[in-house]
Amino acid sequence: SKVGVIGVPIHMGQPRPGTEHGPEAMREGGLISKLEGLGLDVEDQGDLFLEKHDEDIHDHPAKNVKNVGSASSQIADSVYNTIKSGRTCLALGGDHSMAIGSIYGHSLAEPDHVVIWVDAHADINTPLTSSSGNMHGMPLSFLVKEVQPYLPDIPHFDNIKPCLSAKNIAYIGLRDVDPGERYIIEKLGIHSFSMTEVDKFGIKDCVEKALHAVDPEGNKPIHLSFDIDALDPSLAPSTGTPVPGGLSIREGNYIAEELAATGRLTCVDLAEVNPKLGNDRDNETTVRSAITIIQHCFGNRRQG
Numbered sequence: 001s002k003v004g005v006i007g008v009p010i011h012m013g014q015p016r017p018g019t020e021h022g023p024e025a026m027r028e029g030g031l032i033s034k035l036e037g038l039g040l041d042v043e044d045q046g047d048l049f050l051e052k053h054d055e056d057i058h059d060h061p062a063k064n065v066k067n068v069g070s071a072s073s074q075i076a077d078s079v080y081n082t083i084k085s086g087r088t089c090l091a092l093g094g095d096h097s098m099a100i101g102s103i104y105g106h107s108l109a110e111p112d113h114v115v116i117w118v119d120a121h122a123d124i125n126t127p128l129t130s131s132s133g134n135m136h137g138m139p140l141s142f143l144v145k146e147v148q149p150y151l152p153d154i155p156h157f158d159n160i161k162p163c164l165s166a167k168n169i170a171y172i173g174l175r176d177v178d179p180g181e182r183y184i185i186e187k188l189g190i191h192s193f194s195m196t197e198v199d200k201f202g203i204k205d206c207v208e209k210a211l212h213a214v215d216p217e218g219n220k221p222i223h224l225s226f227d228i229d230a231l232d233p234s235l236a237p238s239t240g241t242p243v244p245g246g247l248s249i250r251e252g253n254y255i256a257e258e259l260a261a262t263g264r265l266t267c268v269d270l271a272e273v274n275p276k277l278g279n280d281r282d283n284e285t286t287v288r289s290a291i292t293i294i295q296h297c298f299g300n301r302r303q304g
């Protein structure tokens, strides 16, 4: 099958420089040839050239709103075009604010797609519930229709429309959820399989329940937004917001294999790889984990 790879060198959604080098770190780790080795037709579209703007609004609760808004439009266009060209899209981050554009672009191509969000964090703070103002903690609040009444005016996001229903999202891996996020998740009934559920039910049941919850008929395109910090920090040390007690590589691979097996995985984000954090060994470990997850999203199977 056909894959279109898009580098998304964005860092403005969070304060730690380096996520803009995530795409190149994954390429240097051999990602493209490893995907080709799976027999895939891989088109590497290179890195987006994200426009740089002088931030014109400094009193907004969301930081770098102009740059993130502009990047989101560029990402959406690129993801849309990739999917419309008949390729599964692989978006390499870059911080997780990249998902605003990737999910919106996906929804333009496939309006009824669902979202599996694999992350230590819920990333559904609104600018008003966020304690950091970092937009990598907000992407889903921009996209979920039911959250819109609670959002303040957000300049520079006129091109991004809310495109998701809460019922079409399922989380796996949560272990650091803010009070405002917990309120939104419970109020909207967003399906959530935190590390508690992973421990309680095991990863097989969590994946099965998550997929059944968002796509009971098993016929919808799937968007996987994978934050590398969902994995245990021992597997992904070079990331901005590590949280102990994460997914094992076996659990990460299992999620990827099961989604790949549906044949409906249409867009994959791999977010929050920051090669500027940690030492060379940390970088290698993190990039290797990211590439392993991606390989299993695109057909590599531990059974052969």
Ligand SMILES: N[C@](CCCC[B-](O)(O)O)(CCN1CCCCC1)C(=O)O
Pocket: 095, 096, 097, 119, 120, 121, 122, 123, 125, 130, 131, 132, 133, 134, 136, 137, 138, 176, 178, 227, 229, 241, 272
């Ligand atoms: N929820 C946090 C972390 C967001 C992580 C974004 B991701 O998932 O893309 O990496 C804040 C988390 N928490 C706030 C209180 C003090 C400890 C950190 C936020 O800043 O919104």
Ligand SMILES: [Mn+2]
Pocket: 119, 120, 121, 227, 229, 230, 241
């Ligand atoms: Mn995270």
Ligand SMILES: [Mn+2]
Pocket: 096, 119, 121, 123, 136, 227, 271, 272
């Ligand atoms: Mn995230």
Ligand SMILES: [Mn+2]
Pocket: 136, 229, 239, 240, 241, 242, 272
């Ligand atoms: Mn992070």
